[in-house]
Amino acid sequence: MSDSSVRSSTVQSSEETRLWREEFSVAAAEQGYVERRQFGKFLLLISGAMFAGQLWLLAKEWMARARRSVWPRREVAVAGEIPVGGARVFQYPGPMDNCLLVRVDETRYVAYSQKCTHLSCAVIYSAAHKRLECPCHEGYFSIDDGHVIQGPPPRPLPKVDLELSGGKLIAIGMSEFGKDQER
Amino acid sequence: MALHDSLTRKRAARAIEGSLMLLVVLLVVQVWLLMASVESWLAGHHDVALPAAVLSGALFAGCLGLTLLARRTDRIAALLGSKEPKDQA
Numbered sequence: 001m002s003d004s005s006v007r008s009s010t011v012q013s014s015e016e017t018r019l020w021r022e023e024f025s026v027a028a029a030e031q032g033y034v035e036r037r038q039f040g041k042f043l044l045l046i047s048g049a050m051f052a053g054q055l056w057l058l059a060k061e062w063m064a065r066a067r068r069s070v071w072p073r074r075e076v077a078v079a080g081e082i083p084v085g086g087a088r089v090f091q092y093p094g095p096m097d098n099c100l101l102v103r104v105d106e107t108r109y110v111a112y113s114q115k116c117t118h119l120s121c122a123v124i125y126s127a128a129h130k131r132l133e134c135p136c137h138e139g140y141f142s143i144d145d146g147h148v149i150q151g152p153p154p155r156p157l158p159k160v161d162l163e164l165s166g167g168k169l170i171a172i173g174m175s176e177f178g179k180d181q182e183r
Numbered sequence: 184m185a186l187h188d189s190l191t192r193k194r195a196a197r198a199i200e201g202s203l204m205l206l207v208v209l210l211v212v213q214v215w216l217l218m219a220s221v222e223s224w225l226a227g228h229h230d231v232a233l234p235a236a237v238l239s240g241a242l243f244a245g246c247l248g249l250t251l252l253a254r255r256t257d258r259i260a261a262l263l264g265s266k267e268p269k270d271q272a
Contacts, residue, residue, distance in 0.1 A: 036199055037257065040250050043206045047246040050213040054232075054239035057217075057224055061232040120225050155227045 067093060071173035076101055076111065076160075079167050085127035089114060092160055092171045099160050100125060100132070101169065104143060109169055111160035112146050118153040132157065195260030202253040206246055213242045 076090040082103045090111075092099045098114040102125045112132060114122045121136035131149060132141040139151030146157035161173045220235035 044246050044250045047243050050217050051239045051243040053217050054236040058232045058236040117227050
């Protein structure tokens with residue numbers, strides 16, 4: 001290849017580059033600069049979402065606290081309609097709070113919140129072992145007072161206070177194991 | 184002129200990168216905080232909701248501050264970049 005042909009090809013390529021740059025006048029560095037700013041905005045948006053999540057948790061806690069201050073009286077079952085060793089789910093104090101009513105023997109009924117104190121899975125009654133069991137992580141609770149027998153749950157199950165009135169079982173409030181004994 | 188301009192832009196870009204890194208660190212802490220507080224709340228430790236929300240708010244304010252700082256740096260860099268050629272001309 002001769003000198004003149006090399007020179008002409010170089011000139012041609014530089015000319016092509018110039019034309020190309022005129023057509024697409026966006027520098028790669030500048031593009032990156034803008035993208036970083038957008039990334040910053042995106043991070044701020046995620047941060048705002050995290051804060052909103054915390055506020056949601058706080059609002060939920062305040063609503064639950066307001067609800068806990070006054071316990072409603074609610075009929076949950078008619079005495080005798082549940083067989084011995086049987087259980088029934090009912091809602092107390094709110095429509096979203098599932099509780100479990102268990103007939104332990106002929107005359108004794110107990111009721112607990114159905115939410116496991118570990119990660120809120122629904123507990124079930126095991127009549128064979130006479131205990132409440134969480135199937136998610138094998139947490140077991142005593143049927144007598146709700147205390148943790150085994151597994152990861154950090155606290156006992158909240159107990160629903162029951163009253164037998166006119167052959168009907170009425171939920172009158174909730175208490176946690178150990179808290180009532182302290183009072 | 185062009186060299187000066189690119190230097191200013193480079194400095195601004197570096198400052199923005201620094202703020203972004205800090206933002207990422209704050210965000211990781213915030214994600215961990217939300218995860219830990221939800222887990223505690225579900226486990227019945229209801230008292231964690233308020234301090235966690237306050238701390239998360241502070242972290243969000245930090246993120247907002249860093250973003251504003253980055254934006255301000257960017258604006259100043261753009262202003263200097265536009266002034267420099269006029270001064271030298």
